[in-house]
Amino acid sequence: QKEVEQNSGPLSVPEGAIASLNCTYSDRGSQSFFWYRQYSGKSPELIMSIYSNGDKEDGRFTAQLNKASQYVSLLIRDSQPSDSATYLCASVGSSNTGKLIFGQGTTLQVKP
């Protein structure tokens, strides 16, 4: 079992729709979770961090964390073609060192 799992996709949504990206993790002691966006050929860009159960909103992005279910999600409202990228979910394990554990990423395609 991978420590952080994501569906690789591609996830295809029409422009203006809500894109829902999901991630599960195996280390129940994980405390910190992050979503990175990575355009093809570029490095990951941090877009959201979440540490507590519930929702955290930032503009068109909402991160959701459910520690009981070991589940993290990212919602992108009013999706734009410029949102087309790979979205990486990452956690910091229970040791809380500087090690980020990444999923393999979900490719999102927003079609005009």
Place this chain on the structure above:
Amino acid sequence: DAGVTQSPTHLIKTRGQQVTLRCSPISGHKSVSWYQQVLGQGPQFIFQYYEKEERGRGNFPDRFSARQFPNYSSELNVNALLLGDSALYLCASSLEGRVFTEAFFGQGTRLTVV
């Protein structure tokens, strides 16, 4: 403010050679981590350094080594290069190393081993 800077951006090496990659963190950040990302996969943790000390090491062979300098910049060295070392090498900078804070990536170094 300058972000995380890595050099070089691209590199082509021959099998068996050695390579050194460099990273300068965001000003004020004391922790630097290195990751390897192969095509189609998420980044894999190689090392973390905080205040010039190694804080963590991932599951990579001893051919991989790193260090952090007094100005918090860092170098990643890879000896005896293999074709499988071809990847995007990412440096991440964060404020602290004892309690994890948000990490920001540089643009990466694309290493091709031929």
